[in-house]
Amino acid sequence: MSEIVLRADGLAKTFRLGFLRKRIEAVREATFDVQRGEIFGYLGPNGSGKTTTLKMLMGLVFPTRGRAEVLGRPVPNREAKRRLGYLPESPYFYEYLAPEEFLDLVGALCDVPRAIRRERAAKLIARVGLEQARGRPLRKFSKGMLQRIGIAQALMGDPELVVLDEPMTGLDPLGRKEIRDLMLELRREGRTVVYSTHILPDVEMTCDRVAMIFAGRIRSVGPLAELLTARLLSTEVCLSPGAGTLPPLPAGATTRQSPDGLLVDLPEGTDVDACLRAVLAGGCHVLSVTPRRESLEDLFLRQAAEKGAA
Amino acid sequence: MNRVIAIAWNTFREAVRNKILYSLLFFAVLIILSALAIGNLTLHEEVRTIRDIGLFGIDLFGVIIAIFVGVNLLYKELDLKTVYTILPKPLHRWEFVFGKWLGMLLTLAVQISVMGIVLAAVLAAQGARFDLPTAKAVWLLFVNVMLVTSIAVFFSAFSSPFLSGFFALGCFVVGRSVPDIRALGEKLGPAANAVLNMLCDLIPNLHLFYPSGAIVGAEEVSVHRQFVGSDYILSATGYGVAYSFIVLLLAMLIFRKRDFV
Ligand SMILES: Nc1ncnc2c1ncn2[C@@H]1O[C@H](COP(=O)(O)OP(=O)(O)O)[C@@H](O)[C@H]1O
Numbered sequence: 001m002s003e004i005v006l007r008a009d010g011l012a013k014t015f016r017l018g019f020l021r022k023r024i025e026a027v028r029e030a031t032f033d034v035q036r037g038e039i040f041g042y043l044g045p046n047g048s049g050k051t052t053t054l055k056m057l058m059g060l061v062f063p064t065r066g067r068a069e070v071l072g073r074p075v076p077n078r079e080a081k082r083r084l085g086y087l088p089e090s091p092y093f094y095e096y097l098a099p100e101e102f103l104d105l106v107g108a109l110c111d112v113p114r115a116i117r118r119e120r121a122a123k124l125i126a127r128v129g130l131e132q133a134r135g136r137p138l139r140k141f142s143k144g145m146l147q148r149i150g151i152a153q154a155l156m157g158d159p160e161l162v163v164l165d166e167p168m169t170g171l172d173p174l175g176r177k178e179i180r181d182l183m184l185e186l187r188r189e190g191r192t193v194v195y196s197t198h199i200l201p202d203v204e205m206t207c208d209r210v211a212m213i214f215a216g217r218i219r220s221v222g223p224l225a226e227l228l229t230a231r232l233l234s235t236e237v238c239l240s241p242g243a244g245t246l247p248p249l250p251a252g253a254t255t256r257q258s259p260d261g262l263l264v265d266l267p268e269g270t271d272v273d274a275c276l277r278a279v280l281a282g283g284c285h286v287l288s289v290t291p292r293r294e295s296l297e298d299l300f301l302r303q304a305a306e307k308g309a310a
Numbered sequence: 311m312n313r314v315i316a317i318a319w320n321t322f323r324e325a326v327r328n329k330i331l332y333s334l335l336f337f338a339v340l341i342i343l344s345a346l347a348i349g350n351l352t353l354h355e356e357v358r359t360i361r362d363i364g365l366f367g368i369d370l371f372g373v374i375i376a377i378f379v380g381v382n383l384l385y386k387e388l389d390l391k392t393v394y395t396i397l398p399k400p401l402h403r404w405e406f407v408f409g410k411w412l413g414m415l416l417t418l419a420v421q422i423s424v425m426g427i428v429l430a431a432v433l434a435a436q437g438a439r440f441d442l443p444t445a446k447a448v449w450l451l452f453v454n455v456m457l458v459t460s461i462a463v464f465f466s467a468f469s470s471p472f473l474s475g476f477f478a479l480g481c482f483v484v485g486r487s488v489p490d491i492r493a494l495g496e497k498l499g500p501a502a503n504a505v506l507n508m509l510c511d512l513i514p515n516l517h518l519f520y521p522s523g524a525i526v527g528a529e530e531v532s533v534h535r536q537f538v539g540s541d542y543i544l545s546a547t548g549y550g551v552a553y554s555f556i557v558l559l560l561a562m563l564i565f566r567k568r569d570f571v
């Protein structure tokens with residue numbers, strides 16, 4: 001049984017807005033655990049409650065219901081915060097500071113001794129690729145650069161657990177790859193990474209486990225592979241009819257022409273073996289057979305649709 | 311304590327790099343310098359005029375700067391969301407508030423010192439000294455701005471910068487007029503008197519810090535002749551510090567319970 005480093009237990013937050021105290025249920029029910037050493041993705045469309053959940057875990061917002069635990073301690077706890085790094089959503093930092101001044105301040109707040117601060121700040125600035133921006137005030141930073149210095153400041157306290165709220169937004173594809181690589185590196189160093197995003201391909205490339213939240217309610221939590229391979233959507237067979245004749249296809253199959261050949265899409269539940277035998281017996285060539293499993297995007301869309309129907 | 315100092319130092323650094331504060335200080339210096347010219351228009355009253363105008367300038371701009379600093383430096387953290395980055399660091403919320411306040415205090419101390427030095431220079435230009443009564447008066451003005459800034463911090467812990475500034479200014483105006491308001495109450499009758507006295511009990515008596523013209527003991531006080539003694543300075547300072555700590559404590563309590571959304 002691995003150690004749980006972050007726990008949301010029935011977290012809920014209702015905001016009261018305006019004069020009429022209109023209720024906004026930003027988070028209705030968030031329950032998940034993050035285990036030590038994994039990269040955990042927190043997925044959901046915009047406005048589904050990701051940021052609010054993370055803020056409750058970081059002690060910025062008090063939950064209306066439920067419990068938040070960081071590194072085994074109820075939030076807020078200074079001892080736990082010492083071993084935690086956090087990047088807020090669309091971060092904004094003291095614009096009058098240069099990166100090394102800012103990191104030095106953060107280091108001081110994290111109780112890092114002065115001698116270590118300078119060295120660590122220089123290393124982190126290099127690590128997030130901001131060496132050429134040293135000495136420049138943060139006011140002059142682009143959104144992507146702010147995101148990078150934000151990640152550097154989250155690492156300034158040498159944390160065991162790193163929580164990043166939408167670390168990829170504002171970055172170009174290259175920058176996103178660098179952040180993905182950085183997260184994998186952090187995991188190799190034995191740190192736990194939790195990040196929220198609505199960009200799915202990034203998740204498929206990095207996350208060990210994910211939680212998906214729709215309209216404030218978590219729909220599924222688990223290893224990505226388990227959530228996805230549960231469903232085989234269809235099997236795609238690519239044929240070259242050649243001199244042969246195409247046998248009658250099973251019910252529900254669709255065909256379409258492609259540059260490679262004829263694409264036959266066999267729905268879930270079709271006897272693929274029998275179909276292939278018939279095709280070969282007819283004298284056609286089989287070029288490829290591809291099982292189409294559910295992609296993260298399919299799952300995401302399905303759950304969003306279920307949510308809409310409910 | 312290191313963490314509080316880090317916040318305080320950063321707050322001071324922010325103030326030092328703020329253009330608005332420079333322009334306020336510039337105008338304050340301008341007023342004090344103008345005392346030299348105005349003093350020359352008077353007959354044999356040069357030094358007296360310089361002292362009056364100089365102290366007036368320090369008082370006026372000290373209070374404007376105190377309100378600006380108290381409201382702006384805290385509100386900006388909330389508005390620009392830098393607080394999201396800072397509060398999840400291993401520091402208590404009260405340490406953050408206390409650090410901000412210490413940084414503001416340092417900023418105000420530097421500003422008042424600069425104005426004081428300019429006043430001393432202007433006095434020297436007239437062949438007069440920055441004497442002990444003047445120093446005492448400037449010190450009282452510093453305690454005054456400490457209190458005003460603490461009040462501004464208190465209001466900006468829960469309301470918008472505009473309202474906070476407005477309330478803090480209101481507190482200053484009412485607080486400076488406490489004796490007048492009490493006198494007014496006596497004239498208006500018992501009901502009004504009770505209300506006004508309650509107001510005066512709630513709002514700090516800032517008149518303590520501008521004693522020129524008031525009767526302390528049996529004598530009328532003036533920087534030019536008989537100014538307040540050190541026991542007065544001590545008790546007024548104690549009052550200012552105690553009051554500041556109380557409102558600061560309230561600000562910390564509000565901060566403790568707040569959602570940062
Ligand atoms: N301070 C707030 N007051 C009222 N509603 C809020 C507040 N913050 C967020 N919300 C609402 O809560 C919902 C969830 O927001 P958020 O947690 O930011 O979602 P996400 O990070 O997934 O985009 C949204 O509908 C948003 O409008």
Ligand SMILES: [Mg+2]
Nearest residue numbers: 050051089166
């Ligand atoms: Mg968000």
